Amino acid sequence: MRLRPRTSRIVAGVALVCCALLVGACGAADRAAVAEGALQERDPYGGDLAAEGAPKPGGTLLLGMDREIVSFDPTVQNSNMAAPAVYDSLMKLTPDGKAEPYLAQSMETTDGGTTWVLTLRPGVTFSDGTPLDANAVIVNTQRHIDTVSSPAHPFAERITSMRAVDPLTVEFVLDGPFGDFPVVFGQPITYGSLGLIVSPAALQQYGDDIGRHPVGAGPFTFTEWVPDSRTVLTKNPSYWQEGMPYLDGLEFRPLPDTETRYASIENGDVDVVFGGYNQELVRASQNPNLRIYYGPGNAGEYLYFNFNKAPFDDRRMREALISSLDLNALAASQYSGRLVSATSLFTESSPYHTAAASDAWPRYDPERARGLIEEYRAGGGDPDFTFKTTQTRVPFGEFLQAQMAAVGIDVQLQFYDLAQYSSSVVQSNDFQLTTWISAFDTPFPGASRLLHSGGNTNYGKYSNPQVDALLDEAATTSDPAVRTNAYQQVEWLVGQDLAMAWFSRSYLSTITKPEVKGIDRYVSRDMFYATTWLDR
Amino acid sequence: MAWTWLGAVVLAAVFAPLLPLWDPAVPDYTAVFSGITPQHWLGGDTLGRDTFSRVVYGARASLLVGICAVGLGALVGGFLGMLAGYFGGRTERVLALVTDVVLAFPGLVFIIAIVAILGSSLSNLILGLAILSVPTFIRLARAATLVVAQREFVLAARAYGCSPIRIITREIAPNVVLPVAAYGFIMIGVFIVVEGSLSFLGLGIPPPTPSWGGMIAGGRAELLNYPHISLFPAAVMFLTVLSINYIGERTRKQFEVKESNL
Numbered sequence: 001m002r003l004r005p006r007t008s009r010i011v012a013g014v015a016l017v018c019c020a021l022l023v024g025a026c027g028a029a030d031r032a033a034v035a036e037g038a039l040q041e042r043d044p045y046g047g048d049l050a051a052e053g054a055p056k057p058g059g060t061l062l063l064g065m066d067r068e069i070v071s072f073d074p075t076v077q078n079s080n081m082a083a084p085a086v087y088d089s090l091m092k093l094t095p096d097g098k099a100e101p102y103l104a105q106s107m108e109t110t111d112g113g114t115t116w117v118l119t120l121r122p123g124v125t126f127s128d129g130t131p132l133d134a135n136a137v138i139v140n141t142q143r144h145i146d147t148v149s150s151p152a153h154p155f156a157e158r159i160t161s162m163r164a165v166d167p168l169t170v171e172f173v174l175d176g177p178f179g180d181f182p183v184v185f186g187q188p189i190t191y192g193s194l195g196l197i198v199s200p201a202a203l204q205q206y207g208d209d210i211g212r213h214p215v216g217a218g219p220f221t222f223t224e225w226v227p228d229s230r231t232v233l234t235k236n237p238s239y240w241q242e243g244m245p246y247l248d249g250l251e252f253r254p255l256p257d258t259e260t261r262y263a264s265i266e267n268g269d270v271d272v273v274f275g276g277y278n279q280e281l282v283r284a285s286q287n288p289n290l291r292i293y294y295g296p297g298n299a300g301e302y303l304y305f306n307f308n309k310a311p312f313d314d315r316r317m318r319e320a321l322i323s324s325l326d327l328n329a330l331a332a333s334q335y336s337g338r339l340v341s342a343t344s345l346f347t348e349s350s351p352y353h354t355a356a357a358s359d360a361w362p363r364y365d366p367e368r369a370r371g372l373i374e375e376y377r378a379g380g381g382d383p384d385f386t387f388k389t390t391q392t393r394v395p396f397g398e399f400l401q402a403q404m405a406a407v408g409i410d411v412q413l414q415f416y417d418l419a420q421y422s423s424s425v426v427q428s429n430d431f432q433l434t435t436w437i438s439a440f441d442t443p444f445p446g447a448s449r450l451l452h453s454g455g456n457t458n459y460g461k462y463s464n465p466q467v468d469a470l471l472d473e474a475a476t477t478s479d480p481a482v483r484t485n486a487y488q489q490v491e492w493l494v495g496q497d498l499a500m501a502w503f504s505r506s507y508l509s510t511i512t513k514p515e516v517k518g519i520d521r522y523v524s525r526d527m528f529y530a531t532t533w534l535d536r
Numbered sequence: 537m538a539w540t541w542l543g544a545v546v547l548a549a550v551f552a553p554l555l556p557l558w559d560p561a562v563p564d565y566t567a568v569f570s571g572i573t574p575q576h577w578l579g580g581d582t583l584g585r586d587t588f589s590r591v592v593y594g595a596r597a598s599l600l601v602g603i604c605a606v607g608l609g610a611l612v613g614g615f616l617g618m619l620a621g622y623f624g625g626r627t628e629r630v631l632a633l634v635t636d637v638v639l640a641f642p643g644l645v646f647i648i649a650i651v652a653i654l655g656s657s658l659s660n661l662i663l664g665l666a667i668l669s670v671p672t673f674i675r676l677a678r679a680a681t682l683v684v685a686q687r688e689f690v691l692a693a694r695a696y697g698c699s700p701i702r703i704i705t706r707e708i709a710p711n712v713v714l715p716v717a718a719y720g721f722i723m724i725g726v727f728i729v730v731e732g733s734l735s736f737l738g739l740g741i742p743p744p745t746p747s748w749g750g751m752i753a754g755g756r757a758e759l760l761n762y763p764h765i766s767l768f769p770a771a772v773m774f775l776t777v778l779s780i781n782y783i784g785e786r787t788r789k790q791f792e793v794k795e796s797n798l
Contacts, residue, residue: 329563391738394743
């Protein structure tokens with residue numbers, strides 16, 4: 001038989017593959033027992049700078065981002081981890097949801113929130129040598145007023161007049177009281193911030209191309225940007241904080257694939273990665289050679305119901321959907337058993353959260369879901385629907401489909417690439433049910449953007465006049481007690497309306513090598529780099 | 537060996553609903569990522585669905601796509617190819633142009649476009665793959681026809697006054713069918729892999745219908761911790777395509793021998 005040797009080689013190969021599979025399967029069974037319980041918050045606002053010792057100067061930090069930068073222009077909405085390094089921020093958010101001066105010296109109101117006086121630090125210059133003065137702030141704010149697509153436009157729009165009282169003082173007059181106005185000067189670029197100030201000279205030179213040639217007063221200056229490869233920043237020698245920054249430079253690299261990104265930090269290619277998903281955070285938390293910074297934040301991962309389309313314009317169907325999602329099963333199947341479950345708008349540690357809101361949230365109860373669906377069917381409604389999401393969420397889609405099948409609903413699944421999904425599905429309101437991730441630190445503007453009628457991330461078109469009024473009241477008032485009360489009521493009402501299906505907090509994390517010290521961050525992952533140093 | 541494996545896969549696929557298997561679409565959350573157990577012979581996937589059952593049902597989708605797409609492509613392409621080879625002239629030039637256009641178009645982009653416009657479903661996938669395979673079948677059938685059309689029995693049929701359609705279907709087709717079928721058999725293997733790649737990209741058969749490519753893609757996120765979720769369907773696909781290629785090669789060689797003996 002001529003074929004013998006060849007056949008036996010194939011048999012040997014097959015046997016080898018089978019052995020490998022068996023070994024793999026057994027190993028998997030061992031590891032399944034390791035991870036238990038929800039992920040815990042860990043240094044959400046950065047490390048303890050005092051306890052980390054005297055900073056050592058020098059070194060270049062390599063940072064892996066989960067997506068490429070779109071633009072450094074603060075009027076262009078994009079997730080840009082390098083922007084705060086170039087611009088710094090006039091104000092900075094504090095863990096209790098307020099804003100304190102950072103690049104600015106102070107921000108005060110003289111009449112309960114309508115007139116605001118911003119005072120700048122003397123002697124601060126942009127990296128091109130021009131002064132960061134009142135005029136620079138006015139020029140930048142005017143850009144947000146003029147650019148309707150700017151994420152900060154809704155806040156800037158409320159300014160009726162602004163003037164330079166003296167070279168270091170700007171007076172803003174608003175259309176009414178706005179107690180949270182300073183918070184708007186400390187937001188991350190993606191939520192819209194008035195606090196990222198670009199050099200007016202550079203604006204004049206580059207015009208709309210400023211997004212590729214940023215000049216600011218931050219700890220680092222822009223050196224080069226090779227799209228889809230790297231963005232390089234170098235130390236700003238004339239930085240306003242004495243002796244800072246400690247690092248010589250920063251290099252940002254886009255690493256959009258979760259597996260690749262995690263491999264890069266694990267094998268030491270980069271010093272820091274900005275994580276977006278549960279998998280990498282769970283693995284990093286089990287790796288003793290990595291340090292994680294993570295806070296679950298408000299909102300999180302949730303489903304948008306479309307209030308303009310059947311069947312989720314009906315509250316019974318919204319409740320049916322929430323009651324048929326078994327979060328324990330979801331945790332086991334897709335979150336390595338480490339799901340941080342969400343049953344309310346605000347996270348449990350937030351002062352705006354009440355236990356009552358979480359208690360009133362529907363629990364997993366397929367019997368109740370079946371009843372509600374029957375009722376809806378009897379009323380002439382069709383409970384079957386199409387679930388649209390991104391190609392990375394196929395397993396979640398299959399999970400939802402299986403859970404709905406168990407209560408008698410037929411779900412069609414459609415998957416899109418991220419760009420198409422954002423524009424033609426979510427932002428065009430062309431869905432019945434879809435997924436989203438969003439985490440915010442301070443309730444303003446996050447909650448208003450999400451829940452106010454016409455809010456710019458209210459993609460499901462939820463609308464409740466009572467909620468609108470409370471959100472307006474909370475943003476307007478300068479009284480913390482009134483604000484807290486208003487937000488607690490918002491959370492309660494939104495929970496009663498089942499405006500969104502909360503199921504998980506977010507997993508936006510910063511993962512670093514242990515020698516990276518002096519981390520100063522927001523829960524949304526945006527970082528301030530002046531204090532960062534390398535212990536090596 | 538190859539025949540045994542392929543036979544087992546085909547039989548399992550055909551008789552899947554009669555076999556005592558788990559329902560491939562129903563999750564069992566106690567078996568999420570489970571390894572090999574007496575209940576789940578090849579373990580459970582990310583939703584705890586039985587991998588063995590899904591591999592068997594996945595064979596239906598994979599084989600259906602492979603066979604239908606190739607069958608459709610061979611039928612249309614074979615017929616057009618015979619027309620081109622028999623008539624020559626303008627018919628041949630037009631068909632050659634069409635063939636070159638389709639062959640020059642990137643296949644994956646074409647499928648993505650079809651799925652984007654018509655939506656992802658089994659029939660759209662088959663349609664797209666069939667269209668992609670038509671040009672190769674045209675070329676193959678045309679080449680074979682050119683040889684056969686010179687032969688004496690075709691001349692005799694023409695002398696009898698048979699219509700071109702009759703000559704093509706009765707005289708030429710039986711001689712063209714063998715090389716086309718041998719090539720088509722190999723193409724089935726290729727299309728099973730292509731279906732896998734498309735499902736991996738989320739453009740294949742929509743869930744919950746299991747397909748091998750979809751199963752491999754489903755285990756991707758957990759590849760590091762639970763490689764068996766992707767590896768079992770990948771191994772089955774590997775063995776099946778290997779068998780098909782092996783058998784295809786053998787058959788093709790046999791036909792070559794026969795032709796040279798003529």
